[in-house]
Amino acid sequence: MNIPSHFRSRRLRAALAAALTAGLLATSCATRDLAVGTGDDAGQGTEDGGGVSTESVPVADSYPGLPDALAQQRVQWSQCEAPTPLQGEGPRPFQLSDRTPWQCGTLTVPLDYADPEGETIDMALIRVVSSAPEADRLGSLVFNFGGPGGSGVGSLPLLVDEYEDLRAGGFDLVSFDPRGVGESAPVVCLSDEEIDEGDQEDAGPPRTAEDEAEFVADSEEYAAACQANSGDLLPYVTTNNTARDMDLLRHALGDERLNYFGISYGTELGAVYAHLFPENVGRTVLDAVVDPNPDPVAQSLLDAEGFQLALEHYLEDCATDPGCPTGGDVETGVATIETLLDDLAAEPLPTDDPDGRMLTSGLGMTGIASALYSEESWEYLTMALDEALNAGSGDTLLLLADFYNGRDSEGRYSNLMPALNAIRCADDPSTMALDDVVRHREEFEAASPVFGEWMLWGLSGCLGWPFAEAAEPEEFSAPDAAAPLLLVATTGDPATPYEGAARMQAAIGGPEVAPLLTNDGEGHGAYTPDNACVADAVNGHLLRGETPGDGLRCE
Template structure:
């Protein structure tokens, strides 16, 4: 599942509002907690956070969490936090997560400033972002230490063509090397980056922040954090908003296949918009244009288009670039320019989009370890390893469900996960099997009708599963929608957070 795009999409959407704001900046070192590292659950819950100023009116701190909540004496990790203090009188804290797995809540809050949430929310809450276990400035998951090795994993080409057993054999060797490096350089944390462990961290952070109830804003995969939290700690649920929801009852493969169909749907909407405008590189109907794109994807490997830095564009990287431009309707003009460049034999903009997806800098370094966490968390949360079908058979199923982009998007995503998780050195975590969160306060679930990454039906399903779920629908394009200038959505969410107001019915914005 292309969940790792979600955090970039949320931050990118905010960038449209915050002109000139930089989201990746030199990070001050968060403060340590007072006293010795706790060795039992009560000690972790009772720790004191030491907040220090860290620029732009923000405060930073570091919390401690056990590597394994079932064995809290077995070692601890750091969790980096950043707080945007309430501009008025704080009702309490609001914990936020932009998605992932692998998204940095620290970067999200540090980069967003006053626009991290609606003005009424920022006035009434201390907004706190944290890097979940394994992410960024928290104790990190580390796999390859040389970015050239990461480049090989994300952009490398193969001797055998895609969709062949020879390619699967090469990929298997590559993913075994990746898994071995992750285990060597991360240790036991690698097996404890699951969502249940993160939910337990969230409850500990609630207590350390001094809140009786957890107030939480989660986007995309961050909705799964919130859903699992509500199931484990329903009595501690305060005001939870889950925007762009993940359906927790879908298998990983079915969820990914469903998501690829969502990307195809969003791409068709892009094609219609392109054809209706000027300078579109495609012709005819939407179906005609879709076939033209499929022809481009089918033929791109044979062209061997070389980027200025020597990387060769293949169908997997091009699909990554396309998907990245589907996360917001505002990116569609960039997509048109990207395709126009390809028509002239220039792959530069395709790599620009793929690099943004992968958090890769112009100099070849990487802004974050989001890819490593994405694979690690998916392998310990998901069921890929137990899937009896072969990788090639599953790719064929995805191709039927999403006949424009699906197959090509699997090459650097589903196929990687299916094989990497089979070689993963740690078992799948124990996860809840039902998600009614009986006894929890009302939880708002927001769904966008043509969301490419978390299709609308997932939000509908989650709202029904939660005993106190309240569905809020937005008729439109893009992934997630709160705090992006849609008053109908923003007013509902702000009133819920500030006053506890729950809509009597879906406003269908």
């Protein structure tokens, strides 16, 4: 097991507090009820979307290279159903507090853009229209919340309050399930029961020749399951193809340019879009910027250092409390967590999970990593560690791991993890031989005593994958983009470390094309209404085209 470097959906921040304060291990379904916008008449939406037109604005008659059946699409918007388990489960989103309804639809796209007359797939969409007067409307703002593998249809209703200023300012807020994700031709590998079984058998990262052989066998078995269940789809779930889907979405929405807000992996997707369609780039924000470095060892080491830094910042803060379960200083805290994970590998902790699951070393590590994505989650990490270290219970760490892994209250998994693996391996299926991986062990342990070993084995993440070469490498250069792409990076970001943003800026075309806003703080992603400095800069860029100069810092 490894920590995916750009995996994190921002749902944890929206749901965690409610889950833990509503009674230990409250269901994820209940937490979503608090996050989805509802008015006094929630549940009273109509089939036509509450009086809003079910058809998008007219579009041009053609789209280069596509048959008329695809080029002349108009999105048929209608009332949303509840998110499916593959999208993350939860209640149906009806309407916001101002009675604006949620609307859902589909966009048909080619499976293979090199064969546009061939097989097609449907992409799931969601939107909520702007509350601004018609004269002030700015078109659509399309979101990708990260992963790869995160469902935009499931995520946007949970996070909509963070973007209310943008909706009020003139944008329809739109998101989608990228190809291979959620309900857009989902990649499926293992059953829910098989995923649980694998997690329960986890005894930590490989440390012996026998462990390594088992790791290889498990990886090859997983790849074979993905091929058996999703084989025809796997070569086509690339970031390049998703960027092409976004441009067809722009066309179907009737927008001359794509206005876009990408977070985490969504920044990678946005940069690829800018490379492929520079003339169609509209007002764009890339928050929690991915490192474009193609060297997997260098990138994984940076990720390990990022998580270690975030953990040490948490431990430093915890140590100021006399009751901190990890001790009074960072060094003691790191050692305590290392010992905890080693102990879990030898003897998992019991939980109150209705399916009888124990807290294994891998689930414990995942739970810890999950809480590091937001400083707001640190109090829950303290609760979870106190519970594990002093009460002998793994309940809260298991809850944190379940949020991270996309497991709902009924034991059903979203397809975030199989989609993540499939998209990463479609973009770059090359994998490092086992002997080469082992040679980097000391580097990774030095980079992160807690997370390094786990991340080390991610270097073999595509072991056994059914194809060996990417159909089309990603490129990020967009010096002729029609509008600047505002990059936002946080100095304490664990999942997309700050250093990578400068490399992405250079890859896109430099500070004039991609100015960088630095957020001095913690967590994965900087834009929230509570961060006035970042919000003012981003809102000015998106709503008024007032792009801040390179080098702005928010503290």
